[in-house]
Amino acid sequence: MEKKYFVSSAEMKKYDRATINDFQVPSLVLMERAALETVGEIEKRFGKGSRVLVVSGTGNNGGDGIAVGRILMQRGYEVDFVLIGAEEKYSEETRHQLVIIAKYGCTLKSKIESMEYDIIIDALFGIGLSRNVEGIYKKCIETMNSISGFIVSVDIPSGINADTGAVMNAAVKADITVTFAFEKLGHILYPGCEYCGEVLCKDIGITKESFRGEEGPRVYSYADRYREQAAALMPARSRGGNKGTFGKALVIAGSRNMSGACELCARSAYRIGAGMVKVVTPEENREIIQKNLPEALLSTYTDAEKTESWKEFLQDLKESMKWADCIVIGPGIGKSGTASILFKYVVKESAKPLVIDADGLNLLAESEELQELLRTLSLKESRQIIVTPHVAEFARLYGCRPEEVKKDIISKTKELADRLCCTVVCKDARTAVADYMKRDVYLNATGNDGMATAGSGDVLAGIIGGLLTQGVRCREAAEAGVFLHGRLGDLAAERTGRYAVMAGDLTEQLKYILSDEGKRR
Numbered sequence: 434m435e436k437k438y439f440v441s442s443a444e445m446k447k448y449d450r451a452t453i454n455d456f457q458v459p460s461l462v463l464m465e466r467a468a469l470e471t472v473g474e475i476e477k478r479f480g481k482g483s484r485v486l487v488v489s490g491t492g493n494n495g496g497d498g499i500a501v502g503r504i505l506m507q508r509g510y511e512v513d514f515v516l517i518g519a520e521e522k523y524s525e526e527t528r529h530q531l532v533i534i535a536k537y538g539c540t541l542k543s544k545i546e547s548m549e550y551d552i553i554i555d556a557l558f559g560i561g562l563s564r565n566v567e568g569i570y571k572k573c574i575e576t577m578n579s580i581s582g583f584i585v586s587v588d589i590p591s592g593i594n595a596d597t598g599a600v601m602n603a604a605v606k607a608d609i610t611v612t613f614a615f616e617k618l619g620h621i622l623y624p625g626c627e628y629c630g631e632v633l634c635k636d637i638g639i640t641k642e643s644f645r646g647e648e649g650p651r652v653y654s655y656a657d658r659y660r661e662q663a664a665a666l667m668p669a670r671s672r673g674g675n676k677g678t679f680g681k682a683l684v685i686a687g688s689r690n691m692s693g694a695c696e697l698c699a700r701s702a703y704r705i706g707a708g709m710v711k712v713v714t715p716e717e718n719r720e721i722i723q724k725n726l727p728e729a730l731l732s733t734y735t736d737a738e739k740t741e742s743w744k745e746f747l748q749d750l751k752e753s754m755k756w757a758d759c760i761v762i763g764p765g766i767g768k769s770g771t772a773s774i775l776f777k778y779v780v781k782e783s784a785k786p787l788v789i790d791a792d793g794l795n796l797l798a799e800s801e802e803l804q805e806l807l808r809t810l811s812l813k814e815s816r817q818i819i820v821t822p823h824v825a826e827f828a829r830l831y832g833c834r835p836e837e838v839k840k841d842i843i844s845k846t847k848e849l850a851d852r853l854c855c856t857v858v859c860k861d862a863r864t865a866v867a868d869y870m871k872r873d874v875y876l877n878a879t880g881n882d883g884m885a886t887a888g889s890g891d892v893l894a895g896i897i898g899g900l901l902t903q904g905v906r907c908r909e910a911a912e913a914g915v916f917l918h919g920r921l922g923d924l925a926a927e928r929t930g931r932y933a934v935m936a937g938d939l940t941e942q943l944k945y946i947l948s949d950e951g952k953r954r
């Protein structure tokens with residue numbers, strides 16, 4: 434799988450240092466390459482004679498900016514240089530860039546004087562931002578945002594935390610961001626991603642060799658090309674296959690007044706390619722499922738208190754669990770006594786890959802015993818288990834507040850995966866996937882706020898289940914499922930706009946994005 438990395442500022446600094454110290458590429462060479470790449474993007478958009486303001490800070494981000502200004506000036510642009518910060522703080526490289534522009538007779542200002550530029554080069558802070566922006570720095574960011582001009586942020590918009598995407602009290606709102614070597618976490622996480630404009634990632638000679646044989650960056654996504662080639666994430670489909678070949682999903686979902694969850698989930702499992710889907714739901718949903726999803730097999734239950742029929746149902750369920758290649762449990766099952774008994778029974782008795790979603794997660798959060806059971810099943814019986822909480826469900830399972838999850842979704846997802854010994858999909862605007870076997874965390878870059886609509890989680894659970902039935906392993910099914918689900922949301926939003934997207938539209942889009950041959954196996 435071709436990956437795209439999102440690095441932390443510590444990782445990026447490590448790769449910078451390895452390139453400079455181990456490979457002996459001078460720091461000023463990297464800076465010149467960074468500047469040339471940035472200039473290239475400006476030249477694509479603006480011609481000679483355009484008015485440019487360079488706003489630099491004292492660190493190497495400022496040095497990049499001054500080099501950009503110098504090259505533009507040599508190529509016929511009109512450039513003003515502003516540097517904010519005390520001289521004793523200048524980095525060695527920035528000092529050097531200042532010596533060069535002084536030789537060319539450029540003057541350096543300490544504040545923004547004119548209000549009209551064509552282009553503003555934002556080079557106040559890069560990945561070295563270490564605390565909240567205050568005083569003259571804050572004022573300077575506010576001025577850049579208020580005056581006219583196309584804003585080009587160098588490396589990252591000044592004021593955005595490169596590790597978390599947080600706004601550190603104030604941040605530049607860029608039109609484009611030209612970054613180097615690898616995209617940073619702050620480019621993809623909210624709210625940082627909304628400040629970057631288009632992110633252009635450029636090679637300046639800091640490559641994978643700078644990992645020096647160690648594991649690479651911890652966080653990755655799928656390469657952008659899969660957006661257009663979604664089918665490349667699918668298992669190859671055998672032309673001679675029959676419905677058994679493509680697997681059987683058992684979807685245990687829905688409750689009284691909640692038939693939609695199982696319908697969405699089961700339909701999505703079918704649309705992603707499962708051969709057979711059996712729905713287990715309360716008797717009240719029989720008619721509606723038969724009418725709306727006649728393709729599904731069906732098994733219904735009544736209250737667990739009705740002992741005789743419940744016993745019969747459990748017998749049937751046991752057979753269904755043997756029949757299935759994977760089980761999805763939770764969407765809309767509620768938290769009634771019957772739901773709780775059913776959930777415990779399935780976790781204990783099933784031997785197949787299991788996806789636990791929605792109410793299943795709430796029931797799991799309430800039972801230490803079941804959490805312990807998950808660990809045992811995973812460690813002793815190598816059971817494949819995926820849990821798919823949204824942030825609030827995650828917080829209940831983890832035992833913290835939802836804001837804490839949002840703030841640190843990457844580490845928290847990995848921690849919960851280690852604790853439960855399974856694969857965890859923490860759903861948010863940027864969904865994270867981690868498991869207990871691997872250090873790396875997948876961070877999803879597809880999807881949009883149109884998907885924040887009831888039932889879209891049920892669709893994801895069905896998609897992941899449908900991938901499992903086709904033999905995709907847990908971690909890969911979770912990552913590919915999340916990526917594809919986001920793409921479905923993006924395509925649905927392209928058609929209707931983000932306001933109008935509904936969960937069923939996501940499943941509908943599956944008709945269109947998997948038209949090519951799968952290549953995974």
Ligand SMILES: NC(=O)C1=CN([C@@H]2O[C@H](COP(=O)(O)OP(=O)(O)OC[C@H]3O[C@@H](n4cnc5c(N)ncnc54)[C@H](O)[C@@H]3O)[C@@H](O)[C@H]2O)[C@@H](O)CC1
Pocket residue numbers: 449460461463464467490491492493494495497522524557558559560561562563564565566567570587588589613
């Ligand atoms: N040779 C290299 O190491 C390369 C570095 N590059 C550039 O260098 C940047 C990183 O440079 P630095 O590590 O020098 O860091 P920065 O230039 O991002 O900023 C660090 C400086 O800002 C100060 N600072 C941090 N937070 C502040 C705040 N809230 N208020 C006031 N001052 C604050 C620090 O004390 C330090 O002086 C990258 O973003 C990139 O643009 C690129 O040129 C590529 C090569």
Ligand SMILES: Nc1ncnc2c1ncn2[C@@H]1O[C@H](COP(=O)(O)OP(=O)(O)O)[C@@H](O)[C@H]1O
Pocket residue numbers: 791823860861862863864879880881882883884885886887888889890891892893918
């Ligand atoms: N702003 C957003 N950007 C991208 N994806 C989003 C956004 N908001 C929600 N989503 C996605 O939509 C889905 C919502 O799932 P969930 O909260 O479980 O919904 P429900 O319980 O109603 O089915 C998740 O996969 C989540 O990642």
Ligand SMILES: [K+]
Pocket residue numbers: 494555556557558559586587588589590591
């Ligand atoms: K910057």
